Amino acid sequence: MELSLDTLKHMYRTLWTIRRFEETAGELYKKGLVKGGIHASIGQEGVAVGVCAALRLDDWITSTHRGHGHHIAKGADPKRLLAEILGKDTGYCRGRGGSMHVAAFDVGSLGASAIVAAGVPMGVGAALSASMQGLDRVVVSFFGDGALGQGTLHESLNLAAVWKLPIIFLFENNQFAVSTRIDRSIALQDRQALADAYRLANACVDGQDVLAVYEATNRAVESARAGGGPSFIECQTYRFEGHYFGEPQVYRTREEVEEARRSRDPIVRFGSALEMAYGVGAEELRRLEIEAAEAIEAALAFAQQSPDPLPETYGEYVYAADKLHP
Amino acid sequence: MALEVIMPRLTHDMQAGVLLEWYKGEGDGVQEGEPLFAVETDKATVDVESHAAGVLRGLRFEPGDAVPVGEAVGWIVDPGEEMPQIGPALKHAEAGPSEVAEKPGFFPSGPTSNVPDPQAGGRIVASPVAKRLAKQHDVDVGQIKGRGPHGRITKADVEDYLAQRATAHGCSLSAAAALPPGVVPYDVVPLSKLRQTTGARMLASVRTAPHFDLEAEVDMSEAGRWRARYAEEDGAQVSYTALFVKVVAQALRKHPQLNAALLDGELRVYREINVGVATATPEGLVVPVVRGADVMSLRQIQETIIRLREGAGRLKFAPDELQGGTFTVSNLGMYGVDAFRAIINPPQAAILAVGRIVERAIGVEGQIVLRPTVRLILSVDHRVVDGAQAAHFLAAVWRYLENPYLLL
Amino acid sequence: MPRINYIRELTYLEAIREALREEMSRDGTVFILGEDVGLHGGAFGVTGGLFEAFGPQRVRDTPICENTIVGTAVGAAMTGMRPVAEIMFADFSALAFDQIVNQAAKLRYMFGGQCRVPLVIRMPQGGLSWKSAAAQHSQSVEAWYAHVPGLVVVLPATPYDAKGLLKAAIRDDNPVVFIEHKAMYSMKGQVQDEEYVVPLGQADVKRVGRDATVVAAGYMVHFALEAADTLAQDGIEVEVVDPRTLKPLDEETIYASVRKTNRAIVVQEACKTAGLAAEWGMLIYENCFDWLDAPVVRVTGQDVPIPYANSLESRVWPQSGNIVQAVREVMYLK
Secondary structure, three states: OOOOHHHHHHHHHHHHHHHHHHHHHHHHHHOOOOOOOOOOOOOOHHHHHHHHHOOOOOOEEEEOOOOHHHHHHHOOOHHHHHHHHOOOOOOOOOOOOOHHHOOEHHHOEEEEOOOOOOHHHHHHHHHHHHHHOOOOOOEEEEEEHHHHHOHHHHHHHHHHHHHOOOEEEEEEEOOEEOOEEHHHHOOOOOHHHHHHHOOOEEEEEEOOOHHHHHHHHHHHHHHHHOOOOOEEEEEEOOOOOOOOOOOOOOOOOHHHHHHHHHHOOHHHHHHHHHHHHHOOOHHHHHHHHHHHHHHHHHHHHHHHHOOOOOHHHOOOOOOOOOOOOO | OOEEEEOOOOOOOOOEEEEEEEOOOOOOEEOOOOEEEEEEOOOOEEEEEOOOOEEEEOOOOOOOOEEEOOOEEEEEEOOOOOOOOOOOOOOOOOOOOOOOOOOOOOOOOOOOOOOOOOOHHHOOOEOHHHHHHHHHOOOOHHHOOOOOHHHOEOHHHHHHHHHHHHHOOOOOOOOOOOOOOOOOOOOOOOOOHHHHHHHHHHHHHHHHOOEEEEEEEEEOHHHHHHHHHHHHHHOOOOOHHHHHHHHHHHHHHHOHHHOEEEEOOEEEEOOOOOEEEOEEEOOEEEOOEEOOHHHOOHHHHHHHHHHHHHHHHHOOOOHHHHOOOOEEEEEOHHHOOOOOOOOOOOOEOEEEEEOOOEEEEEEEOOEEEEEEEEEEEEEEEOOOOOHHHHHHHHHHHHHHHHOHHHHO | OOOOOOOEEEEHHHHHHHHHHHHHHHOOOEEEEEOOOOOOOOOOOOOOOHHHHHOOOOEEEOOOOHHHHHHHHHHHHHOOOEEEEEOOOHHHHHHHHHHHHHHHOOHHHHOOOOOOOOOEEEEEEOOOOOOOOOOOOOOOOHHHHHOOOOOEEEOOOOHHHHHHHHHHHHHOOOOEEEEEEHHHOOOEEEEOOOOOOOOOOOOEEEEOOOOEEEEOOOHHHHHHHHHHHHHHOOOOOEEEEEOOEEEOOOHHHHHHHHHHHOOEEEEEEEEOOOOHHHHHHHHHHHHHHHHOOOOOEEEEEOOOOOOOOHHHHHHHOOOHHHHHHHHHHHOOOO
């Protein structure tokens, strides 16, 4: 699928939206205004944007604790997302989920789970659902390198392959599971071999190259929609912040991180690509960046002015109350 | 060498299998792996194969028998070998669902540590319901002997105590202490809760409500005739009390000022007519209420009164049977009383006291005749009702009584 | 107690199967997944015939991956389907604990009501006459799940209740842990021909009495009834209250009974500590203290993993005789 210039510009702006969103969340955290932890995806925006560009609104994604970027790329409203992070009643989850459990069902996100790999079998279930209902929707299940250690991830790859479900297993490899480098914890050095072993179509791309991510995802999506079954895509990326904001990153050097920021920033790369290959001027790029920043400022104002949930509503949504009691 | 052929366990919870069919007979040669017999379990029919070669002997069960799992159904012996001695075949009563082990065993509940004596320090140990029951009946629970563990006083203990007390005439002679001169010997009889309450209310009524009374002597001959006709036609025996309640209720409809109460300085004229009937019980006076007496038929009133009387006998009422009264009728006629003044049941405005119906000489059109008459005395709270209003009401009452057909 | 037209006798297993068949015919979004549920008809035979009737799309055999079986069911439930997942033995549900407890139970709440999880997880538990399955195939797990807000937990005791409650569970929009008892599968009971549903959250008085209240669920209901028959010979009339839905609990029915009888026995097959009997006992104390004539007494299994040898195993389970003893104790009889 060819991407129009408008779409490309929208993608560029979305990269900035995510970047500014995460930075803003980080600032709020440092000011003590966010109670829980923030797991920022700064540096990984390219994966979220590239993948979601290949999806329709009614396709589903499952996300992770590092899921703000996934949600924004899928179309979630930054206002409601930021409100949720601040625990406000206007947040997507009415303040009951917080950063690690955001969800935006109206734009096709089935939610982020804070349990590593827990979203993956749910993605399999959604793909099963689409298949059984005869819908041509596909599911993208995001997971990181840490999830490769979980049994349920392998169980999900197996089950999706056996049942030939329209799901794309999106391996967002940022090299670290908290403090553990992937080469120290995962014996599978060759993840493509893993995918091949489960008979999954697969690809491995540079996650900092938005268009490469898009193309690989698009191929997988078109195949899945046509009944071609599941795929496995590894996007090699890098997270610029700690596992959570404020983490003492004893497991990597400052130089390593700074080098990554300098040479592997997906926004810089995509901006260059737009200039070189699509003739988008520097002015235009700057304008898109500012638009994104303004959107986030508006989101912040909205979130900060929103009310907290009323304490006496703590019991709402435990059950779907309609039919339970006689 | 004789090898047992047994009924095998084919499913997890199988206790027995039904032997459907023998494929081999007594004295037949069998090969290892050959099917010997068919078994029906609750899931399917299965062939049981021989686990040895030899001669099949000593078949113990017929097709249709339920054989317990593990029981020998036959033997495989070497050719020429003798059968081993065996006992009688054990049939299983039913090849149904599994049974539970019989042993009743231990008791896994109760205190797990050493519980100190709860009665230590003079504590009275009684179960919550025992305490409540004792309190209800004004009994000091500590007086009762407890038969439960650690001397715990139980509900049964309290019930037994109450039953004993009821049969022991309630009184006990006081100790043989010498009385000071001039004092008449006495027994202390406890005042029941009910009596205490009634006393307090009557005292309050007399003190706060300025009572005045109106008397009427009413000719009951028509009422009597009417009552008899009612019994004949309707098959229902209706008491005079029911009739008085009905009449009073209708009269109150016409004169609602007497269906009222003065409460907290506020005069409340009630929208419902709930006539209380003063009733004697072993414990004291209660006034159960016929609710909505003005819209009830005579028979309904009668039935309600019977029900309420029964309740009174057992001292058991529903909450709304004792509350919400707007007017009271008190009838001592059955005790031979000619007339009496009743004390108003506070916070009501009035009360009607009914005496006995007896033949009296009255004047009718210049003649002295004997007619069954009743003396009614209406007592009224002058803060609420004036003489004229009360008189009108009483007039309505005796008019209905002397002309019951007006009630229809 | 329900008045039933005594039309058919079904086993508990058949009743469950009938519920599945009826709900699958009624609603195309209902489907079954689990190990050996298809051609094999389920390890206990519960889903027998359903594969033939509804096909492989709607009766799905899975590999052995409990966490992913339930996780897949959760994802499907969130997106428009009504899955009925089978866990072969309740003990194995421990492998799916994350998906049941952290996901299914909590997603609706965590996401502020954006989704529902209309999921049923069926699992057979227990031992008793299903002997010698030992520690990892005989447990009672209801307390594990009753403790989790957001789950509905059901434990039917009769074929009638099993069918009606499973239908209600499938139709309900909440995640339901539907616990069966493997030793009851062959137990027969009356099930009417006419369609019916037993509402969730409603207890059933299985036997009316006036002298003591016995609260029991699942197989323990039958022990309680047995004990009641024994006690009736001595003129003691026991009332048996079967909660049916363990969570949310129909408390009022229990309280009404205890306030009538003044005595309560709470029974569970599960090992004693932190079981539901303790919960019921505490609720009775909180709400019926002034009506009690004796402490609430528990009859439970022993606090040990279930042993293999018969002589040990039979010592571990509660018996109807224990219930008889308990009733006599609270009545201050020898």
